[in-house]
Amino acid sequence: xxxxxxxxxxxxxxxxxxxxxxxxxxxxxxxxxxxxxxxxxxxxxxxxxxxxxxxxxxxxxxxxxxxxxxxxxxxxxxxxxxxxxxxxxxxxxxxxxxxxxxxxxxxxxxxxxxxxxxxxxxxxxxxxxxxxxxxxxxxxxxxxxxxxxxxxxxxxxxxxxxxxxxxxxxxxxxxxxxxxxxxxxxxxxxxxxxxxxxxxxxxxxxxxxxxxxxxxxxxxxxxxxxxxxxxxxxxxxxxx
Numbered sequence: 001x002x003x004x005x006x007x008x009x010x011x012x013x014x015x016x017x018x019x020x021x022x023x024x025x026x027x028x029x030x031x032x033x034x035x036x037x038x039x040x041x042x043x044x045x046x047x048x049x050x051x052x053x054x055x056x057x058x059x060x061x062x063x064x065x066x067x068x069x070x071x072x073x074x075x076x077x078x079x080x081x082x083x084x085x086x087x088x089x090x091x092x093x094x095x096x097x098x099x100x101x102x103x104x105x106x107x108x109x110x111x112x113x114x115x116x117x118x119x120x121x122x123x124x125x126x127x128x129x130x131x132x133x134x135x136x137x138x139x140x141x142x143x144x145x146x147x148x149x150x151x152x153x154x155x156x157x158x159x160x161x162x163x164x165x166x167x168x169x170x171x172x173x174x175x176x177x178x179x180x181x182x183x184x185x186x187x188x189x190x191x192x193x194x195x196x197x198x199x200x201x202x203x204x205x206x207x208x209x210x211x212x213x214x215x216x217x218x219x220x221x222x223x224x225x226x227x228x229x230x231x232x233x234x235x236x237x238x239x240x
Contacts, residue, residue: 001209001239003232004048004078004194005039006219007032007069009062011053016220020168022056028223032062036069036077042229046098047077048164048196048217054082055103060091070096080127080164086115093123101164103127106155107135107144117159125162125194126155133181136168148181152189162192164217176204183211200226202235209239 008015010022014029029035036047049069053061059082060066070077080101083089089100099122106113106126116124129136130148152163165185167178177198186193192214199205200221208216221227 001205001213001236002046002194002215003044003205003229003236004046004215004217005042005044005222005229006048006050006196006217007035007039008050008052008219009065009081012062012065015052016223017052022052026223032065033068033072036073039229040073040075043233044229045075046215047073047075048194049077049079051079051081055080056082058082058084060088063091063095066092066097067095078125080125084109084112086112086119089116089120089124093120099123099125099162101125101127103129106160107146107151110158113155113160114158121159122161124160125164126160127164127166127196128152129166129168130181131168149185149188152185152191152193156189156191160191162194162214164194164196166196167198176200177208177216179207179211182208182213186211186213202227202231205232205235206239209236 009032013027014032014035015025015027018024051062076098078099079092079097083100083102084105092100128148133147135144135146135148135151177195182195194215195208195213196217199216199218
């Protein structure tokens with residue numbers, strides 16, 4: 001199972017938001033590039049980066065620093081946040097990004113998603129944010145009548161190979177992931193499932209690996225010291 005340290009970028013700084021609230025941010029570093037190297041040096045094999053400004057504006061707001069990380073980190077990175085056109089997806093991939101994550105646009109603009117998958121294949125991932133098992137869109141402000149499981153099955157038929165599943169009610173709360181929902185989705189599809197939201201303890205990581213998840217994103221727990229990346233990697237390595 002791949003462990004992805006999360007780097008959320010806002011105004012060219014590494015921050016964390018509480019449950020996606022832009023008014024509840026904590027700044028952890030003035031240099032996301034330095035933070036990327038820190039996680040690499042601790043043994044990270046892959047980084048998860050979110051352009052929070054891009055998610056809000058639909059532009060590649062922090063492109064320069066993301067390009068810098070892609071060039072300097074020398075490990076794969078996946079990037080999400082405001083990627084709503086084939087041009088922007090291509091721009092990131094040309095910059096050296098290994099995987100581009102499409103969020104709300106994957107639901108609102110199915111033609112864009114089809115074109116992205118047709119053009120870039122496994123380099124395209126889809127982020128699914130859910131509340132009580134139902135897909136949420138538009139910065140978590142709207143909950144649809146589509147279940148996450150049904151959406152994943154549909155994405156699989158379109159050729160999507162990787163999804164990032166975030167349980168909104170767990171994100172940033174340090175209360176553990178929604179194991180039941182993750183297991184349901186993972187069993188319902190052959191798509192690679194990356195867990196996001198609430199990953200807090202070594203036991204969380206062991207349980208996700210036992211559920212045969214493809215990956216787990218760790219954010220707030222790393223930054224506030226609840227969990228060290230070294231302990232997380234050791235837990236993953238020792239899980240059954």
